[in-house]
Amino acid sequence: MASLARKNLLEDIPRFLVAQAGIMFAVVLVTVQLGIYRGFLKSTALIVDEAEADLWVSSEDMVYFELTPSLAAENLFEIQGLDGVELAEPLLLPSAQWHSQSGQLSTMKVIGFDPDGELFQPWNIIEGNPEQLDEPFSILIDRTNLRPLDIGGVGEVADINSIPSTVVGLTEGTQSIASSAFAFTSLESALAYSTTAFSTSLSCQSDADGNLSCDRVARRVPQENWADNRQEARTLQASDTVTHVLVRIENSANLEEVRAAIESAIPGARALTGEQVAERTRLYWRDRTGIGFTLGMGAALGVVVGVVIVSQILYSSVSDHIKEFGTLKAMGASDWTLYGVVIEQAMWMAVTGYAPGTALCWFIAQWTASSMGIVVLITPLSSVAVFGITLAMCVGSAFFAIQKVTRVDPAIVFKA
Numbered sequence: 414m415a416s417l418a419r420k421n422l423l424e425d426i427p428r429f430l431v432a433q434a435g436i437m438f439a440v441v442l443v444t445v446q447l448g449i450y451r452g453f454l455k456s457t458a459l460i461v462d463e464a465e466a467d468l469w470v471s472s473e474d475m476v477y478f479e480l481t482p483s484l485a486a487e488n489l490f491e492i493q494g495l496d497g498v499e500l501a502e503p504l505l506l507p508s509a510q511w512h513s514q515s516g517q518l519s520t521m522k523v524i525g526f527d528p529d530g531e532l533f534q535p536w537n538i539i540e541g542n543p544e545q546l547d548e549p550f551s552i553l554i555d556r557t558n559l560r561p562l563d564i565g566g567v568g569e570v571a572d573i574n575s576i577p578s579t580v581v582g583l584t585e586g587t588q589s590i591a592s593s594a595f596a597f598t599s600l601e602s603a604l605a606y607s608t609t610a611f612s613t614s615l616s617c618q619s620d621a622d623g624n625l626s627c628d629r630v631a632r633r634v635p636q637e638n639w640a641d642n643r644q645e646a647r648t649l650q651a652s653d654t655v656t657h658v659l660v661r662i663e664n665s666a667n668l669e670e671v672r673a674a675i676e677s678a679i680p681g682a683r684a685l686t687g688e689q690v691a692e693r694t695r696l697y698w699r700d701r702t703g704i705g706f707t708l709g710m711g712a713a714l715g716v717v718v719g720v721v722i723v724s725q726i727l728y729s730s731v732s733d734h735i736k737e738f739g740t741l742k743a744m745g746a747s748d749w750t751l752y753g754v755v756i757e758q759a760m761w762m763a764v765t766g767y768a769p770g771t772a773l774c775w776f777i778a779q780w781t782a783s784s785m786g787i788v789v790l791i792t793p794l795s796s797v798a799v800f801g802i803t804l805a806m807c808v809g810s811a812f813f814a815i816q817k818v819t820r821v822d823p824a825i826v827f828k829a
Contacts, residue, residue: 432726436766439719444774444799446712452788456589458691464533466659469690473683477694483654488679497666502530503655507607512572513563520593525603532659535597541567541582550578553597555588574609723810755811763807
């Protein structure tokens with residue numbers, strides 16, 4: 414019966430190719446939508462995942478990693494003196510405005526950290542020298558942000574909150590899909606960015622008829638006036654604020670005891686593990702935004718399209734070979750034998766459509782990651798899950814064709 418299933422499939426090659434194209438489309442749509450969804454959630458907590466901290470001390474009102482009230486910097490110094498704490502380092506996440514040399518304005522999230530620290534460092538540095546972050550107003554940006562930020566590469570200068578800043582290196586795979594462009598910099602530079610306003614002014618011109626037109630433009634600071642128009646980079650003081658405090662505990666210390674001691678010493682603060690902060694961030698984007706519903710609907714539509722196409726192909730195939738099925742039934746073949754032929758056709762369609770569809774998905778994932786920084790997360794486990802969905806989709810589609818086989822009359826063989 415296996416040969417009959419393959420014969421029915423390959424007898425009409427154009428129809429078979431149309432069916433495979435439909436299944437490929439469904440596989441690609443489901444895989445890419447699920448991959449974007451999982452990649453999106455992973456990217457929202459990249460900073461947290463890459464940190465080497467045992468505990469994150471943040472405001473108890475933290476919504477997710479980037480949306481949280483600040484803590485007083487004096488809390489950092491208090492945490493450093495607690496029993497069981499080996500190391501505590503601040504992380505500052507001010508929002509800023511980026512103004513390129515050509516005048517393009519963009520929003521930005523500054524990641525301020527200690528370049529000589531141990532608990533957080535930028536990763537996947539593909540160009541430049543990260544040691545230059547010790548110099549004031551030096552930054553690292555992700556390679557995929559070069560075009561959105563209208564900048565050519567390492568060595569170029571642009572304004573962050575009216576402070577001229579130099580790109581000293583490029584990273585790869587460090588940008589969250591959900592956030593503004595990241596700029597990694599020293600804590601001292603981040604403090605200056607957070608206390609320097611970006612202003613705008615009106616630029617007015619008269620045309621030949623004397624009509625006055627005004628546009629609001631960003632104010633740029635002349636290089637000779639840098640020192641007079643910005644906050645100087647300085648070390649962290651007790652009167653400053655930080656976004657998070659990263660903590661490493663001593664090997665002999667108990668995590669829960671240190672957590673309780675920190676929360677007792679710092680009113681209004683909460684000490685969470687990195688996994689808990691990452692999970693809170695991903696839950697925010699999954700449950701409080703429409704991203705999960707939108708991508709899930711796209712994947713569901715892919716399955717619906719696949720079911721419709723496969724059902725139509727299988728039903729047409731059974732209709733075209735109804736006499737063959739009548740002959741088998743007249744020879745004593747059971748209904749289950751006939752069902753097996755149709756189901757095997759569906760399984761062959763699933764396998765031959767899934768393989769090229771998955772290969773195309775891997776290509777799409779590589780292209781989007783390298784060119785746009787969008788992570789389409791495809792893992793062996795998700796590939797197996799999509800194959801199971803594809804198989805279920807095709808076998809489920811066979812149900813409609815099976816209904817026709819069930820009602821076939823053996824006498825049809827003897828009709829003219």
